[in-house]
Amino acid sequence: MMKAAGPFDMYHETIGKLAGNGIILLAGDPPNPMTIGWGTLGEIWHMPIFTVLVRPTRFTFGLMEKARDFTVCVLPEGYKKHLAICGSKSGRDMDKIKVCGFTLGQSANVGTPFITQSAFHYECRIVHKHRLDPSVLDKAIDHKYYQTKDWHMVYYGEIMGTFVNSEIV
Ligand SMILES: Cc1cc2nc3c(=O)[nH]c(=O)nc-3n(C[C@H](O)[C@H](O)[C@H](O)COP(=O)(O)O)c2cc1C
Numbered sequence: 001m002m003k004a005a006g007p008f009d010m011y012h013e014t015i016g017k018l019a020g021n022g023i024i025l026l027a028g029d030p031p032n033p034m035t036i037g038w039g040t041l042g043e044i045w046h047m048p049i050f051t052v053l054v055r056p057t058r059f060t061f062g063l064m065e066k067a068r069d070f071t072v073c074v075l076p077e078g079y080k081k082h083l084a085i086c087g088s089k090s091g092r093d094m095d096k097i098k099v100c101g102f103t104l105g106q107s108a109n110v111g112t113p114f115i116t117q118s119a120f121h122y123e124c125r126i127v128h129k130h131r132l133d134p135s136v137l138d139k140a141i142d143h144k145y146y147q148t149k150d151w152h153m154v155y156y157g158e159i160m161g162t163f164v165n166s167e168i169v
Contacts, residue, residue, distance in 0.1 A: 002105070002163040007041075007048035009162065010074070010120050014041055017074055021083045025052050026112055027070040028063030031104065033096050033115065035087030038152075039072070048159040050124050053132075053152035059091040064155055069110035069125045072157075073118040076168050109160035120164040124157025 017023045022035040038053045050072055054061050064070065075082065082100045089096060097104065104113035107123045114121040132151040134142050 001166050003166045005120065005162045005164045007122075007159040007162050010164065011041055013120070014072075014074060021080050022087055024073040024075065024083070024086060024115060024118075025054070025060060025070060026073055026115060027060055027067050028091075029067075029111070030095075031097065031113055032060055032063055032091035033073070033086045033100070033102065034058060034060040034091070035083045036072075037087075044156070045127075047127070049127075050122050050157045050159055052155050052157065054155065055150045055152055057148075057150050061153060063091075064126075064129075064153070067112070067126060069112050069123070069160075070155070070157060071107060071110065071112045071114045072122040072124065073115040074120050075115070075117060076119040079117070107161070108163070114163070116165075118165060119168045120162065122157075122159050123161040123163070125160050126155055127158045128156040130154055 018037055018039055022037045024033045025036045026033050036052055040051045042049060054064055085100055086096050103116045105116045107114055109123045110125060131153050134151060
């Protein structure tokens with residue numbers, strides 16, 4: 001059963017998973033899951049905001065450019081293989097939802113669904129985006145991460161709802 005939670009109730013778990021095997025950014029219609037390791041959870045404009053960073057080379061990028069919202073789905077332990085598939089295979093070539101055996105549930109606040117196997121998920125409405133600007137980016141970071149000049153697009157999602165799966169958490 002999905003139970004509503006506060007936007008920052010799962011903060012430490014979320015940051016831990018981002019730095020670990022990753023979490024899932026789900027976007028598009030039909031929805032495509034992509035593993036992400038970079039992102040932030042915090043408050044901007046007196047709103048709870050989840051930022052996600054997507055390189056323009058990803059299939060997800062085209063989906064996000066057309067999207068009004070997205071969900072961030074945090075899988076429980078035991079999904080390492082699924083996160084590896086969603087972080088190495090492209091939705092251009094396969095239906096990752098099907099390959100991973102994920103099932104989708106209807107979100108309460110946004111059009112994008114969520115993965116029902118998640119321990120918890122965030123429902124986010126896109127309120128801003130910008131491309132990283134190499135002219136004002138630290139040179140060492142630019143050299144280390146952007147040799148192919150595929151600077152991330154940063155999407156700011158207002159967190160409209162956070163839901164915890166009480167059967168898992
Ligand atoms: C642990 C992990 C974290 C990742 N984090 C990001 C990220 O934050 N942003 C990004 O653009 N790609 C990230 N990737 C790479 C994408 O998940 C990968 O390129 C994926 O195949 C893209 O899928 P798509 O083409 O269906 O969008 C990550 C991959 C892994 C394994």
